[in-house]
Amino acid sequence: MLSNLGKQYDTAASLPIIHIPGASSAFAPSLQALNGRLYFFWIATNGRINYIINKTDQEFDLGNVYEVPFTDQQKVSLGISITAIGNQLLLATHADNKETLLYALLQTNDDGSLKPSTLQRIQKEKSKNYPHVTAVNASIARFCWQGKNDLIYYADFDVATGNWSETKLKGNSQTTISPAIHKIWNTEQLFYIWRGYKKDTRMYYRMGSDFDNQRGHTELPTYFGSDFPVSVCKVDENNFIMAYTGLDHNLYLSNFSAYQPAKWMEQLVKPLTNKKTLKDIVIPGSHDAGMSVLTATGGQQKGTINECNTLTQALNIEQQLNSGIRMFDFRAGTYNKMLYTKHASSDCMEDALGGGYGEGLRNIATALHNFLLTNKQEIVLATFSHFCEKETPLNSLKDSLIEWIGPELIFTANQTAIGQVLLSELAGKVVLSFEVAENPDNRFPACSIADKSGAFINFRRAYAATNNMTALIEKERAFFVALNNTLNNNDLVRLDWQLTQSNDEAPLICNDFEDEKIHPLVNGAMLLTNLIRKNKSIMDHSLEGNKYLPVKLNEWIKNNTINKQNKPNILYVDVAGAWITDYCIDLLRGELYR
Secondary structure, three states, X not given: OEOOXXXXXXXXXXXXXXXXXXXXXXXXXXXXXXXOEEEEEEEOOXXXXXXXXXXXXXXXXXXXXXXXXXXXXXXXXXXXXEEEEOOEEEEEEEEOOOOEEEEEEEOEOOOOOEOOEOOEEEEEEEOOOOOEEEEOOOOEEEEEEEOHHHEEEXXXXXXXXXXXXXXXXXXXXXXXXXXXXXXXOOOOOEEEEEEOOOOOOEEEEEEHHHXXXXXXXXXXXXXXXXXXXXXXXXXXXXXXXXXXXXXXXOEEEEEXXXXXXXXXXXXXXXXXXXXXXXXXXXXXXXXXOOXXXXXXXXXXXXXXXXXXXXXXXXXXXXXXXXXOOOEEEEEEEEEOOEEEEEEEOOOOHHHOOOEEEEEEHHHHHHHHHHHHHHOOOOOEEEEEEOOOOOOOOHHHHHHHHHHHHOHHHEOOOOOOOHHHOOHHHHOOOEEEEEOOOOOOOOOOOEEEOOOOOOOOEEEEOOOOOOOOHHHHHHHHHHHHHHHOOOOOOOEEEEEEEOOOOOOOOOOOOOOOOOOOOOOHHHHHHHHHHHHHHOOOOHHHHHHHHHOOHHHHHHHHXXXXXXXXXXXXXXXXXOOOOHHHHHHHHHHHOOHHHO
C-alpha cells in the first residue's frame, strides 16, 4: 500500500492509502526517483523484485506491475536499498542465504521500464543483513553493512569503472542491523542511522565526519525503537524522512532536517562571505518569544490568567535558537525583583487587567551567549518593547543584558540603518534593539513600527488583531499590496501571522474553574461559555493559523502580490519551530531571494 506525504508545514499532509493489486511482501519496500519518474520496489513472495512507476505526480500506474529482469533469476531476501546515480539506479540487496551481499546497476528504457541486468556479489563481503546504498556524487556510491563482530563496514563503488574501494571499518559502534545512509543536501557528507546492539532497540546516528570522534554516537529519544532496519528517503532539499517499524509493530515516520537548524545561516547563507544584508534574506521570527512557560501571574484580575491566554510558544529560547529561529520579540518585566519576559494587557503589570511572566531573562541571555559562542556565523535579532520604567528601569535592563550575554557578542551599530550593515558584520552577534524614541547607546539601537522612521530598524508590518482566519489573510494581503515601492534603508518587512483571542475569549478560555476568589456560579458560567462558544487558546489559534502561512505566501508569490520589491524579511509567528525555519529556507532557495 502507498500513501503520499507532504512537507511538515504543508496543509495537505497525506492522501488516502492505495493498495497495489496482488502485491505482497515480507520485507519493506523502497522508493526512488530517476529522470522525472518515481519507482516503487518490493520483494515479491517468489523472491523476485517487482516494481511500479508513477503515472502522474499523485498517482502510480497500478495496472502495470513489472519484475526487475535479472539475467540469472536468483532469489533475494531481507530487503532492498536503491539510489539514483547518474542516469541509472543502483540496487543493493541480499541473496536468499545467510551471508551474500548483492548489487545491480539498472538502466531504463524510453518508457521508464528497466532493462535486463545482472545481480552481482559485493566482492567477498558477508553480512547477516542486506546492505544500504547511497550516491555520494555522480559516479561514486557508498555501500554500508553490518559485518564482522557486528561492526559497521563500508566500501565505495565507481559505477563508471566498476571498481570497488577497499572495505573499511566505520567507527567503533556495533549494531544488530545494517545502518541506513543518506547524503546530506549538496555536500558529500553522509548521515548514518542504525538500531543498537543485541537487546538494545534504541536508534543511533552519526554524521560522516563524526566517525573520526571515538566518543561514540548520538542516541535518538527513547521512544524511537525498532527490531528492524530503517529506511531513509529525501523529501526535498531541506528535509529527509525516516520510516521504521516500531517495537509495537506499527509503522512510523519521522522528519529530519537536511541541514543543521542551529547552523542554517552558516550552511546556507554563509554570512562571512556574503555581501547581502538582512533586507535581502528572510529569517524566522518568534512573537512574544519568552512565553513558553507561565512562571507567575499579575495584574488586577490575575485570577483569570492561565497558560491558555498567555503562552504563545511551545519551545524555550534555547530550543528555538537550535530550531533555527533568528528574530525574537521580548517584553521585559520584573517579578520578585528578578527579570522575566512578560505578556500583559498593559506595559506596566500593575496597570494591566491581567498578565503573565514567562522565562527568566537571565536564562534567555545565557542561552544567547552559549549559542553564539558555539555558532559563530549565526545572526540573532532580539527586540525589546512594551517598557515600564517604574517596574523595570531601562538602564538596569541594559546592564544586565551586557553582563549576561557578554559585550563581545553584542552588535554595536555604527551605521544609521540596518540596510547599511552587511551580513558579514553581523555574523556571530546579537542585535539588541529597543523600541524607544531616543537611545544614545549604540549597543541598543532603536527600533520602531511605523510607515516611516529614523530608527536603526523599522519593522514594516500589519497586525490583524483578529481570531478570524479570513480576516488575517486579507489584512496581510492588503499590506503587501500597499507596501510596493515604499521601503527605506532601515525597513525590515515583517509578516505578522498571529490569530489573536477576542476580548471576551481571552479571560475565559481554559481557566481551571477552581479559583477560590471567583464565585462557583461564575466558574460555572465560564465553563458553560467555553463549551458553547468553543473558545480557543492562543496556542490552539496558532496551530490552526500557521498551516495557512506557506499556502498563502506561495499563492501571493505566484500571482506577484509578493515580489522582489516588497518581499518579507521576517516570518513572525506563534509556536515557532523548525517548521518555519524549513519554509524560510525554501523561500531563500527560490527565485524571490536570489
